[in-house]
Amino acid sequence: MSEVSPHLRPAERGDVPALVRLRLANAERHVQLDPDVFRVPDAAAVQRHFEEVVGSALISVAEVAGEVVGMAEVVLLPPPPDHQILVPRRGADVHTVVLDGFRGQGVGAALVQEAEKVAAAHGASVVFAGIFATNEDAVGFYSASGFGPREILLSKSCG
Incomplete structure (x- = not known):
C-alpha cells in the first residue's frame, strides 16, 4: 500500500460521531482477538464519553x-x-485507532x-502503549514506531 499524507488536528465537537465510529470499530477488532478480554461498549455510552471530554481531552x-x-x-x-x-x-x-481501509498507509x-508531541507539550517525558500480548499487530505497529519493552505487568484473576 502507498503512503497517504493525513491532515492531523485536535479533535473538535463535530468529530464526536467519527470518534464513536473509531472506538466501536476498534472494539469489534479487539473482540475478534479475544472475546474473554474485550467487549464492544454501548454506542450511547461511548458518545456520552466523547461529548464530555472532546474539548478538554488530548485527542488528535x-x-x-x-x-x-x-x-x-x-x-x-x-x-509516582x-x-x-x-x-x-x-x-x-x-491509544491509537485507524480504520481498516487506511491501515498500513502511514496514518x-x-x-x-x-501524540508524542502532544504528550511532551503537556509535560510527559515517556509514552506508554499498553497492549495485550494477544494483539501481535499492535505490538508490531508500536515497535515499528520506536516503542520497546519497559516493564512486565503481571495479572491474576481474583476469585
Missing part, C-alpha cells in the same frame, strides 16, 4: 480527503508519589508522532 484526529480515519488519545498519568522508588517522570498512555505512524 487524522483526516484523509476530509474524512476522519484515525485518532490518537493521550492520557496523562500522574508522576514521593514514597515510591521510581524516578518521578510524567508519563502518558497513548497510524503520523498519529503516534503527533
Whole structure:
C-alpha cells in the first residue's frame, strides 16, 4: 500500500460521531482477538464519553480527503508519589485507532508522532502503549514506531 499524507488536528465537537465510529470499530477488532478480554461498549455510552471530554481531552484526529480515519488519545498519568522508588517522570498512555481501509498507509505512524508531541507539550517525558500480548499487530505497529519493552505487568484473576 502507498503512503497517504493525513491532515492531523485536535479533535473538535463535530468529530464526536467519527470518534464513536473509531472506538466501536476498534472494539469489534479487539473482540475478534479475544472475546474473554474485550467487549464492544454501548454506542450511547461511548458518545456520552466523547461529548464530555472532546474539548478538554488530548485527542488528535487524522483526516484523509476530509474524512476522519484515525485518532490518537493521550492520557496523562500522574508522576509516582514521593514514597515510591521510581524516578518521578510524567508519563502518558497513548491509544491509537485507524480504520481498516487506511491501515498500513502511514496514518497510524503520523498519529503516534503527533501524540508524542502532544504528550511532551503537556509535560510527559515517556509514552506508554499498553497492549495485550494477544494483539501481535499492535505490538508490531508500536515497535515499528520506536516503542520497546519497559516493564512486565503481571495479572491474576481474583476469585
